[in-house]
Amino acid sequence: MSPILDVKNLTKQFGSFTAVNDISFFIQEGEVLGLLGPNGAGKTTTIQMLLGVMEQTKGEVSYFNKSFKNHREEILKQVNYSSTYISLPWLFTVSEILECFARLYEIPDKQKRIDKLLKEFEIEDVKKKQFFMLSAGEKTRVLLVKAFLNYPRVLLLDEPTASLDPEIAIKVREFLKKEKQAYNVSMLFTSHNMSEVEEMCDRIIILDHGKIIDEDTPEKLANKITECKISLTISKDTKKAISFLEKQNLLFTQDRFIFTVPIREKRIAEFLTILSKENITYEEISIDKPNLEDYFLTVIGEKHD
């Protein structure tokens, strides 16, 4: 199956500074690809080039097997974008804004589409309000309505839930997942919320200093961190516990009665068995498996050390 978005050797240079350095990747139909990286990694520059609002120094971008450079108009009819960093005409009412964009995208039955999306994002009541009067969450949702107006096959979302409260962010994620399933929408997704990326993305690309430094599914990336964290609440035998952990050469931390021990997953059983043999009793135990955030912090931390 040929990819719906194919990026080859994309490079952006500003004078002697290389913001994006020879990156290649693809998105399959219905796939959500996460683009992660620290600030200044080149995520927004990449997205801008994929949308044609910034010209690349080198490289090719194709959507639906067609060169973006040669089929811009045809491609953009089927692509859309939303970002925390953009806005919409402040003095216009939501209805006026959406009507203008519906016309730009030549949406048939405009009003029906607008009403449907406003309802799905639970903002029907803001239709007659001016954009500047909306809350941050409402503004983000209007931007997302704009992004869905043209039934996009590819959606580029640059931190779409950054300004939303958790409840609305959940709803937005649910809507995105629903749209993806119903219409097989492909998405490129950037966010600093790692749990959101884990939840949303089928595959993740890690960018740093304009280069792809890793690429895999969220689970496989997280599994690259082999250490888990065991937290034990030991209130009776604390001295014994400290002596035991020191003897085992484990880099533990202690917060009153709670001991946190980083340990490889396959050594957990062995560790607990020895603990029991030593007659050290614990009242509570929790095991935190490594997640994407641990992986991200480790990889980016190593790169920047």
Add this chain to the structure above:
Amino acid sequence: MINFNRVFAMILRYTYGMFHSFDKLSDMFYWPAMDIIMWGLTGLYFIRNNNNPSQLLFVVITGLIFWIVVWRTQYEITTNMLAEIWDKNIVNIFVSPLKISEWIVAFMIFGFIKTLLSLAFSAIVAFILYQLNIFIYGFYLLPLIASLILTGWVAGFFVTGFLIRYGQNIQTLAWAGVYLIAPFSAIYYSVTILPVWAQKVALFIPTSYIFEGFREILFTGNLSYDKLLISFGLNFIYLIIAIWFFVFMFHKSRKIGLGRLI
């Protein structure tokens, strides 16, 4: 008690603001210079033609009304483009299928309609307040106004080219840009009032032929078609160059990213 340390801190803040803003710097020098040049030349013209004061009033009012056509046409293009930057909406419109040629046509049509409305309003106000009827120019009005609109488009696209490349830092051009040609356009006075070097510059300014044309009709009842033809010829050449320049600057801006404008 006033704390002068804090007063000084605020003066320093506005001084830094002035040096970082082309708008604020240009306001200090550009407008005073323009006013002195324009009204000085107009005064000179009045002194040399003081035998018919009512006609002079008509010259000033029609000059003002028809300069509004040029200014308004360029203003609509430049401020509508700036509005996209102010609204942080420019990326939204260029990730849509909109082509730059479509954007240009939209600017021209919208500017044309608003200019006509402004012109109609100004004509009514001039008639009510001064009993001046601009329709005394008869059918000459149509080509003369058409040529002024063309000049407005030329100025609009030149200025918008700079705005899309350099953004809000130079936004004062959106209002002031076209005034660069105002002294040479001989809006309220004859071209002959200008210094010789400026008369030579005026030869290349399409509006100078139009405003001379208005006065010619007013004083003689006729219009020399040469003036009209030269004005149209210059305008068409300049319009092609202005649109090319705008598109060129748009692509230059796209190289460093339209997203930076917001």
